[in-house]
Amino acid sequence: MKSTELAETHPDFLYGTAWKEERTPALVELALRVGFRGIDTANQRKHYFEAGVGQGLTAAYRAGVVTRADLFLQTKFTYQPGQDHRLPYDPEASLSVQVAQSMASSLEHLGTDLVDSYVMHGPSSNNDWTEADSEVWEAMKKERDAGRTRLLGVSNVSLQHLEQMAGAHSEAPAFVQNRCYARFGWDREVRLFCNQRNIVYQGFSLLTANAEVLRDSLVTGLAARANVTPAQVVFAFARAVGMLPLTGTSDAEHMKQDLADGSLVLAPDAARGIEKLAG
Numbered sequence: 001m002k003s004t005e006l007a008e009t010h011p012d013f014l015y016g017t018a019w020k021e022e023r024t025p026a027l028v029e030l031a032l033r034v035g036f037r038g039i040d041t042a043n044q045r046k047h048y049f050e051a052g053v054g055q056g057l058t059a060a061y062r063a064g065v066v067t068r069a070d071l072f073l074q075t076k077f078t079y080q081p082g083q084d085h086r087l088p089y090d091p092e093a094s095l096s097v098q099v100a101q102s103m104a105s106s107l108e109h110l111g112t113d114l115v116d117s118y119v120m121h122g123p124s125s126n127n128d129w130t131e132a133d134s135e136v137w138e139a140m141k142k143e144r145d146a147g148r149t150r151l152l153g154v155s156n157v158s159l160q161h162l163e164q165m166a167g168a169h170s171e172a173p174a175f176v177q178n179r180c181y182a183r184f185g186w187d188r189e190v191r192l193f194c195n196q197r198n199i200v201y202q203g204f205s206l207l208t209a210n211a212e213v214l215r216d217s218l219v220t221g222l223a224a225r226a227n228v229t230p231a232q233v234v235f236a237f238a239r240a241v242g243m244l245p246l247t248g249t250s251d252a253e254h255m256k257q258d259l260a261d262g263s264l265v266l267a268p269d270a271a272r273g274i275e276k277l278a279g
């Protein structure tokens, strides 16, 4: 798939639904009303209320805010160590069966028969791409081939994971979703790997992981001159260097600001300056 084709398959901002618990339905509906068209969730009840995301979608469909066809829905398969007791699969079943069961449960939660992106929430080991990861990835490909997701991704991966994955599988993910720390060069190595292979890099915790950047005079100066907030400058920077950013805000004004910063274009030297800030 060419990068232009892939770009057409997702909106340029994703609304993240972690940690919203009983507020999830109302916040998803609000995000859609404000204008978000990409929703990120996971079948991991410990941190996400995926069925609540589905309730928010249903409310928005009923109110005529959006239709399913307008949306990019992304969810994730999470290994048992990342879950609490509320598992979306039989822990005694094989990993391949767990993937199929988790996907079936996600489709039910989200009230759809097809998601747009299905993501491995994280590899089974912090260091290496393992046999278990290969089994899960192959099972995810089967879900895609059966028409239950359009695209596949991986999350919380290092360059080593990605290189080992590339050695074990002919097919690369469409997405990599990582926490993006300015102090680690904004995940430079992984972003470079992605850029070279036409993989879309999704960055999360762009604000919460980078408090020092939001206070930096380069960023506050750019924000003051453009009459926007430092948070908007960080999201504009993310886009300028080719990331697909996530925001998890619960605040309607921040939702509007986050979407509005799509029209804020950073000069290349400003983006280069922010890229070098802490890494």
Ligand SMILES: NC(=O)c1ccc[n+]([C@@H]2O[C@H](COP(=O)([O-])OP(=O)(O)OC[C@H]3O[C@@H](n4cnc5c(N)ncnc54)[C@H](OP(=O)(O)O)[C@@H]3O)[C@@H](O)[C@H]2O)c1
Residues within 6 Å of the ligand: 015, 016, 017, 018, 019, 040, 041, 121, 155, 156, 177, 203, 204, 205, 206, 207, 208, 229, 231, 232, 246, 247, 248, 249, 250, 251, 254, 255, 257, 258
């Ligand atoms: N793959 C993974 O393992 C993984 C891990 C973590 C997160 N995620 C995904 O990424 C999503 C986003 O997580 P996150 O860590 O980036 O965000 P987040 O944890 O939701 O935090 C954003 C924080 O920044 C604050 N904020 C201040 N100004 C803001 C502005 N203009 N726009 C947005 N936020 C503003 C928000 O407060 P207000 O609410 O007051 O705006 C909020 O406290 C999650 O919901 C989840 O979908 C994935």
